[in-house]
Amino acid sequence: MTDEEVRAVAPGRVVLIGDHTDYVGGLVLPMAIDLSTEVRGRRTGGHVELSSAQLDGVARFEVPVTDPTSVTPGWARYVAGVAAVIGARTGLVGTVDSSVPPGGGLSSSAALELAVALALGAPEDDPVELARRCRSAEETATGVPCGIMDQLCCAAGVEGHALLIDCSTETHRTVPVPEELEVWVVDSGQPRQLSESPYAERRREAEAAAALLGHLPDVPLEAIEELPDDRLRRRARHVRTECDRVERLAAALDRGDLDEVGALLSASHRSLRDDAEVSTPVLDALVADVEARPGVLGARLTGAGFGGSVVVLARSGARLDDVGAGARRVRPSAGARTS
Ligand code: ADP
Ligand code: MG
Numbered sequence: 001m002t003d004e005e006v007r008a009v010a011p012g013r014v015v016l017i018g019d020h021t022d023y024v025g026g027l028v029l030p031m032a033i034d035l036s037t038e039v040r041g042r043r044t045g046g047h048v049e050l051s052s053a054q055l056d057g058v059a060r061f062e063v064p065v066t067d068p069t070s071v072t073p074g075w076a077r078y079v080a081g082v083a084a085v086i087g088a089r090t091g092l093v094g095t096v097d098s099s100v101p102p103g104g105g106l107s108s109s110a111a112l113e114l115a116v117a118l119a120l121g122a123p124e125d126d127p128v129e130l131a132r133r134c135r136s137a138e139e140t141a142t143g144v145p146c147g148i149m150d151q152l153c154c155a156a157g158v159e160g161h162a163l164l165i166d167c168s169t170e171t172h173r174t175v176p177v178p179e180e181l182e183v184w185v186v187d188s189g190q191p192r193q194l195s196e197s198p199y200a201e202r203r204r205e206a207e208a209a210a211a212l213l214g215h216l217p218d219v220p221l222e223a224i225e226e227l228p229d230d231r232l233r234r235r236a237r238h239v240r241t242e243c244d245r246v247e248r249l250a251a252a253l254d255r256g257d258l259d260e261v262g263a264l265l266s267a268s269h270r271s272l273r274d275d276a277e278v279s280t281p282v283l284d285a286l287v288a289d290v291e292a293r294p295g296v297l298g299a300r301l302t303g304a305g306f307g308g309s310v311v312v313l314a315r316s317g318a319r320l321d322d323v324g325a326g327a328r329r330v331r332p333s334a335g336a337r338t339s
Contacts, residue, residue: 004043006092006121010114010336011036012100013107013153014185014311015302016162017268018246020276021239022147024206025168026217027246030149031177032157033185033330035101037111039119041094048088050079050116052096063088068140075102075112081137082113088120105192105303106185110150113137114336127155127335128170157335164250168215175250177332181258182314186290186299189325190282190307199304202235202276209236217243238275242268258297261313265298266291278305286310286324293318 011032018028041050050059052075059076061068064087068080082088096115100108113134122130131151138146148170153163161174177183206216209232213219216239224240227233245264252260269287273279283301287310290299295318302311312320312327320327 005041006043006094006119006338007038007040008115008118008336008338009036009038010111010118010154011157011333012111013150013157014183014309014330015149016183016311016313017249017264017300018242019268019272019301019303019305020202020206020278021217021242021246022149022167023145023203024210024216024239025166026239027243028149028165028167029162029175029246029250030153030165031162031183031330032153032333032335033106033183034333035099035106035330036333037096037098037100037108037115039092039094039096039115041092041119043090043092043119043121045091045093047091048079048083048120049091049093050076050096052098054096054098054102063091068137069143077141078109078112078137079116081140082116082134083120084140085133085137086117086120086122090121092120094119103192104187105308107150107154109138110134110154113151114154118336118338124336124338128152128172130336131155132170153335155335157333159334160332162250162253162332164246168217175253176256177253178256178258180316181253181261181297182316182318182329183331184312184314184318184320184327184329185302186286186310186312186320186324186327188280188282188286188307188310190280192304192306192308198278198306202278205232205235206239208232209239216240234275234277238271241271241275258315262291262296262298265300265311265313269300272301272305276305280305280307282307283310290320290323293320293323295319
């Protein structure tokens with residue numbers, strides 16, 4: 001197929017609950033949002049040439065791509081990584097445009113990967129397979145292992161729903177987000193310190209705890225409490241209790257019952273602060289500020305932590321426009337698609 005006009009769109013996502021659980025095969029509850037990345041162009045010839053409305057430079061390389069890691073600029077590696085994993089043989093000349101802020105914790109990278117994959121002709125009918133490939137493209141592009149959550153949420157999102165994902169089996173199911181529940185993302189104004197170190201360290205510690213105790217989401221709390229090493233005990237306790245909270249929030253949303261939502265979000269933030277140790281004083285103050293506002297059910301840091309954003313669940317009509325460094329309401333949206 002040549003000279004075919006294509007347009008593919010993929011959403012960003014926000015994690016409602018379930019952070020620092022994915023890399024040890026835990027549960028997560030992200031939601032695809034109404035901010036998205038669009039790739040538009042013409043499928044033709046033997047090379048890819050994409051410019052971005054957000055970032056400088058052009059992603060330009062031949063297909064089939066031989067070494068995606070040598071492509072420049074940096075963002076073009078995601079594009080080349082995707083072309084490599086889907087085995088693209090027909091080129092694409094076009095543009096990338098996005099309302100997902102790059103590096104803002106709303107998974108602009110997965111949105112880019114999914115939109116590029118579909119624009120390059122990857123089959124749309126199997127979101128799990130598509131997500132696996134895009135995850136592998138991200139690992140190629142960044143050189144860092146990542147979980148399946150972002151790509152699976154972007155691929156398999158369903159309008160009006162969040163997605164409960166079991167990261168150990170890579171299985172998922174939809175969870176309805178009640179009409180009267182508002183989801184807000186508040187920028188803390190504190191850039192995520194993306195030095196790999198604290199994140200990689202947390203990951204290593206959780207993995208070390210799992211090596212001693214087994215699959216952390218299933219380990220009884222009593223066994224975790226007996227672990228002599230205080231640090232590993234707290235990391236394990238975070239995973240175990242956070243997975244319980246993910247299940248409980250999913251069940252509450254299934255029932256359309258908002259009463260329990262606030263307590264679960266607050267407990268999640270406390271666990272991320274005290275047991276996972278990934279919060280900051282700025283995030284803690286922002287959560288406290290937001291939680292004191294009328295209509296707010298609960299708030300927690302979302303994503304990797306060490307700065308970044310807070311997710312807020314509120315009843316209709318909560319006033320949050322003036323909090324943090326900027327707040328926006330996001331809506332549960334559909335996954336990646338061509339049109
Ligand atoms: P997040 O996924 O949380 O937004 P990441 O650091 O994982 O943050 O991914 C951000 C990277 O993804 C950017 O640095 C860039 O390389 C790439 N990217 C995201 N959006 C775009 C875009 N619109 N145009 C070009 N590259 C993008
Ligand atoms: Mg990302």
